[in-house]
Each structure stands twice: as C-alpha cells, then as structure tokens.
Amino acid sequence: MGDLFWILLSAMLVNNFTLHLFLGLCPFMGVSAKVETALRMGLANIFVLVMTSVCVWLLNTYILVYAPYLRLISFIVVIASFVQITEMAIKKFSPTLFRQLGIFLPLITTNCAILGFAIFNTNRGYGFLEGLFFAIGAGLGLTLALVLMASIRETSETASVPAMARNMGLVLIIAGSLSLAFMGFAGLFTS
Amino acid sequence: MRETTPREDLIRGIWKENPVLVQLLGLCPALAVTNTVPNAIAMGLATFFVLTGSSLLVSLLKNWIPSEVRISAYILIIATFVTIADLVLAAVVPLIHKELGAFIALIVVNCMILGRQEAFASKRPVGRALLDAVGTGTGFMIAMLMMGTFREVLGSGSIMGYSLFGEHFEPWIVMILPPGGFLTLGFILLAFGWWKERHSEAIRVRQWPHGVASGEEVA
Numbered sequence: 001m002g003d004l005f006w007i008l009l010s011a012m013l014v015n016n017f018t019l020h021l022f023l024g025l026c027p028f029m030g031v032s033a034k035v036e037t038a039l040r041m042g043l044a045n046i047f048v049l050v051m052t053s054v055c056v057w058l059l060n061t062y063i064l065v066y067a068p069y070l071r072l073i074s075f076i077v078v079i080a081s082f083v084q085i086t087e088m089a090i091k092k093f094s095p096t097l098f099r100q101l102g103i104f105l106p107l108i109t110t111n112c113a114i115l116g117f118a119i120f121n122t123n124r125g126y127g128f129l130e131g132l133f134f135a136i137g138a139g140l141g142l143t144l145a146l147v148l149m150a151s152i153r154e155t156s157e158t159a160s161v162p163a164m165a166r167n168m169g170l171v172l173i174i175a176g177s178l179s180l181a182f183m184g185f186a187g188l189f190t191s
Numbered sequence: 192m193r194e195t196t197p198r199e200d201l202i203r204g205i206w207k208e209n210p211v212l213v214q215l216l217g218l219c220p221a222l223a224v225t226n227t228v229p230n231a232i233a234m235g236l237a238t239f240f241v242l243t244g245s246s247l248l249v250s251l252l253k254n255w256i257p258s259e260v261r262i263s264a265y266i267l268i269i270a271t272f273v274t275i276a277d278l279v280l281a282a283v284v285p286l287i288h289k290e291l292g293a294f295i296a297l298i299v300v301n302c303m304i305l306g307r308q309e310a311f312a313s314k315r316p317v318g319r320a321l322l323d324a325v326g327t328g329t330g331f332m333i334a335m336l337m338m339g340t341f342r343e344v345l346g347s348g349s350i351m352g353y354s355l356f357g358e359h360f361e362p363w364i365v366m367i368l369p370p371g372g373f374l375t376l377g378f379i380l381l382a383f384g385w386w387k388e389r390h391s392e393a394i395r396v397r398q399w400p401h402g403v404a405s406g407e408e409v410a
Contacts, residue, residue, distance in 0.1 A: 023219060165381055
C-alpha cells in the first residue's frame with residue numbers, strides 16, 4: 001500500500017506531468033485563462049487517464065506480448081477511439097455536461113499527457129493497481145498545475161504588464177517559476 | 192484564400208510562421224529535450240523526417256482518404272513514420288535514443304505535424320506539400336538549435352560537449368533542468384515581443400512624425 005501511495009504522490013508533485021515532464025502543454029497554455037475551465041479540463045483529463053490505464057493494461061497483458069512493434073500505433077488508436085466513445089456516451093446521457101466540456105474532449109486525444117502516460121506506464125512495467133494509482137496521481141498533478149496557472153493568470157489579467165510581455169512570454173516565465181517551485185518537492189523522497 | 196508561390200511555401204515555416212517560436216506548436220519536445228545540443232539535433236532530425244514523410248504520404252493519398260476518418264488516418268500515417276524513426280535512432284545512436292526516451296514516441300502527438308497535414312498537405316499537390324514540410328521542419332530545427340545552444344552554453348558551460356569557459360565557470364544548473372526550458376522559451380518570446388514593439392513604434396513615428404491627435408480629429 002505504501003508503494004502505491006508513493007507512486008501517486010510522485011506522479012502528482014515530484015514528476016509533475018506538466019511542470020517537470022512538459023506533457024500536456026497545449027491545454028496548459030490554451031485553457032488556463034480561467035480557473036473554472038481549467039478545473040473542468042483537469043477533471044476530464046483524470047477520467048481519460050484512468051480509463052487509459054485500464055486499456056493499456058489490457059493491451060499490454062493480452063495483445064502486445066505477441067507484437068511489441070505495434071505498441072505505439074495500437075496505443076494511439078485505442079486512445080483516439082476511447083475518447084470518441086466517451087464523447088458519444090456523454091452526449092447521449094448528459095447533454096449539459098457535453099456542452100460544458102465542448103472542444104476540450106476531442107482535444108484530449110492529441111494531448112501528449114495521455115500517450116506519454118501510456119508509454120511511461122509500459123516502460124516502468126506497472127501492474128494494474130500501480131497503473132491506476134499512477135493515472136490518478138498524474139491526473140491530479142495536471143489539474144493542480146492547470147488550476148495554479150489559471151489563478152495566477154486571472155490575477156495578472158488586471159495588472160499592468162509591459163507591452164513586450166503581453167504575448168505568451170509572460171505565461172512561459174510564470175510556468176518556469178512554478179516549475180522551479182515544484183522542484184522543491186523532490187526533497188520529499190530523499191529522507 | 193490567396194494562392195501562394197512555391198517559394199513562399201518553403202520560406203514561410205522557417206521564420207515568419209516558425210512553428211515553435213511564433214505559433215507555439217510542438218512545445219513538448221522543444222522544451223523537454225533541448226538541454227544539450229546533440230539531443231536537440233537528434234530530435235529536430237527525427238521530427239523533420241516524420242513531418243516530411245507524412246506530408247508526402249498524406250498528399251499522395253488525399254483523394255483516397257474519406258474526410259470522416261481523416262484525422263485517424265493522418266495519425267496512423269504519422270505513427271508509422273515515428274515507429275520507423277524510433278527504430279532507426281535506437282540502432283544508429285543508442286545513447287541519444289536512451290536519453291530522448293519516450294519523447295520520440297511522443298512525436299506522434301506533436302500538434303505541429305498533425306496541423307500541417309490538416310491545414311496544408313491534405314489540400315495541395317505533392318510538390319507543394321513537400322516544400323511546406325521541408326520549410327516547417329527547418330523552422331523547427333532552427334528553434335530546437337537556438338534553445339539547445341542557449342541552454343547547453345549556460346547550463347553546462349559547453350557546446351556539443353566541448354567546454355567553453357574553462358574550469359572557473361560556475362554553470363547555471365537550472366538551465367538544463369525543466370524550469371530552464373520554460374524560462375529559455377519565455378526569454379526568447381520576450382525578446383521577440385520587445386523587438387516587435389520597437390519595430391511598430393518606429394513605423395508609427397515615420398508615418399506620423401508630429402504625433403497623432405486623439406479623438407475625432409484623426410478621422
């Protein structure tokens with residue numbers, strides 16, 4: 001049990017997907033202008049990550065042992081079709097939620113965090129439970145980074161910023177500082 | 192939409208619409224593996240190969256791909272080329288391949304590549320698609336090299352592994368760590384913003400040397 005907890009904590013804080021591994025930068029830059037949308041995007045990501053961990057475990061255990069060179073292609077196909085199915089299901093059962101998620105849902109397919117998660121999961125040889133905890137940790141980490149970024153940006157919206165920093169330059173510098181701050185969590189694991 | 196000349200197709204991606212520095216696409220590899228120049232070069236070459244290969248194939252097959260499943264078809268084509276690049280790198284430069292790790296496989300979800308297929312290669316003849324891919328790929332390489340040089344020189348005090356400043360140099364370790372990636376790109380974008388601001392200011396001064404009156408007098 002202790003190991004599972006550390007996997008979760010490590011994926012969430014120390015090896016944060018966005019701030020340490022640069023995965024999922026598109027939503028990090030694109031939908032981090034408002035806290036509410038950022039939070040929703042994060043939750044959608046957690047859901048897809050958890051389902052991906054199940055799919056990847058099934059693929060790795062039953063199919064890919066026979067054809068390892070098909071790994072990448074089968075992962076991307078499974079993720080794409082899974083996101084498509086989720087989208088259709090949500091549209092059918094909860095049109096309100098579907099409207100709220102909007103374009104974010106299909107965009108998750110090309111979110112490198114999901115494919116990156118699938119690959120890391122395989123490379124580290126995680127089993128079913130470990131993969132599940134890794135997925136939750138990674139998802140929480142993504143959400144945390146998104147929400148932190150969005151709240152900083154909401155505040156800086158009203159600040160007077162020099163003209164040259166009105167493009168993404170400022171966002172990247174903020175991201176750099178956040179990433180620097182998150183490096184402090186590495187100390188959790190030395191003791 | 193205005194028809195572009197072949198020369199424009201080639202040049203555009205290199206600087207004016209540079210995928211990383213201007214459009215902020217494909218940031219994931221640009222930030223993650225630019226901590227040394229050799230890594231940046233390997234990643235740049237792999238991406239260049241995948242982009243050119245998929246643009247060629249997508250452009251050749253554009254009349255056979257039904258538009259409902261086109262995105263999946265593009266991703267499959269891209270994934271095929273990435274698998275080739277992955278295996279080739281593993282065979283030729285195993286050390287670099289190990290350092291790049293999962294990021295080679297992640298070329299599949301590089302939005303720059305999918306973007307070029309959807310916006311350009313699927314609508315143009317083969318020659319044009321190739322020119323566009325070569326231009327965009329070169330632009331990506333330039334951005335990777337800029338970031339890689341900046342980070343390696345400051346972060347390890349060397350370039351391509353050769354020491355630059357002698358032994359009294361205290362390297363800025365942070366530049367080769369993850370925050371350095373964000374900060375480097377941030378500084379580059381700030382420099383661009385500063386230059387653009389000065390540029391537009393210069394134009395304004397030339398057009399209205401006596402200043403611009405506010406309100407209705409201008410109209």
